[in-house]
Amino acid sequence: MNTQGEAPDLLDLYLREARIRLGPAGFEAVVRAAEATCVLLAGGQPATLAGPDDDGFGPRLQREYLALLAVLITGRTDHHVVPLATPGGTPGWAVVEDHLLKDPAALHDVCTGIVARARSSARTAAALERMWDAG
Known part of the structure; x- marks a missing residue:
């Protein structure tokens, strides 16, 4: 303050x-x-x-x-919140720095990587949940 x-x-x-x-x-x-x-x-x-x-x-x-x-x-405060293309139409966003907005290819690569990691994490979480339930 x-x-x-x-x-x-x-x-x-x-x-x-x-x-x-x-x-x-x-x-x-x-x-x-x-x-x-x-x-x-x-x-x-x-x-x-x-x-x-x-x-x-x-x-x-x-x-x-x-x-x-x-x-x-x-x-x-110089960041930007950009939409992510997520499966099923669920809203998703990434917070990126200004320079990525000036490089569409780099922005696409970053966003694609984020979505891929999220999908992988979701699959891992689902598999662990099934193992826990079966255990």
Whole structure:
């Protein structure tokens, strides 16, 4: 937090703009989801980057959540949230740096790699679940 007379820092400015974009309820949902994720990460726990499992935390808030996490993790606001082509039409995004937007081939390669790793992880998780259930 800033002392009186001090200019607002990057996070303060970002949060003020997010509050305007999202409104009070959306802003609170995004901040609470980001806080919960940060607590898990700080405790060394794995964290699934996801918000509440209800219709009120739709794609718009999910994108804002990822953008906020990027600001919290990097301390910068020069990132971009780009859509991923995911199976079944489930919304998916990647947070990328500005230079990737200027190189469509590199952006495509990064996004394709992210989706491939997610599919592989999902298959592994499903196989482990089946082994656990059978065990």
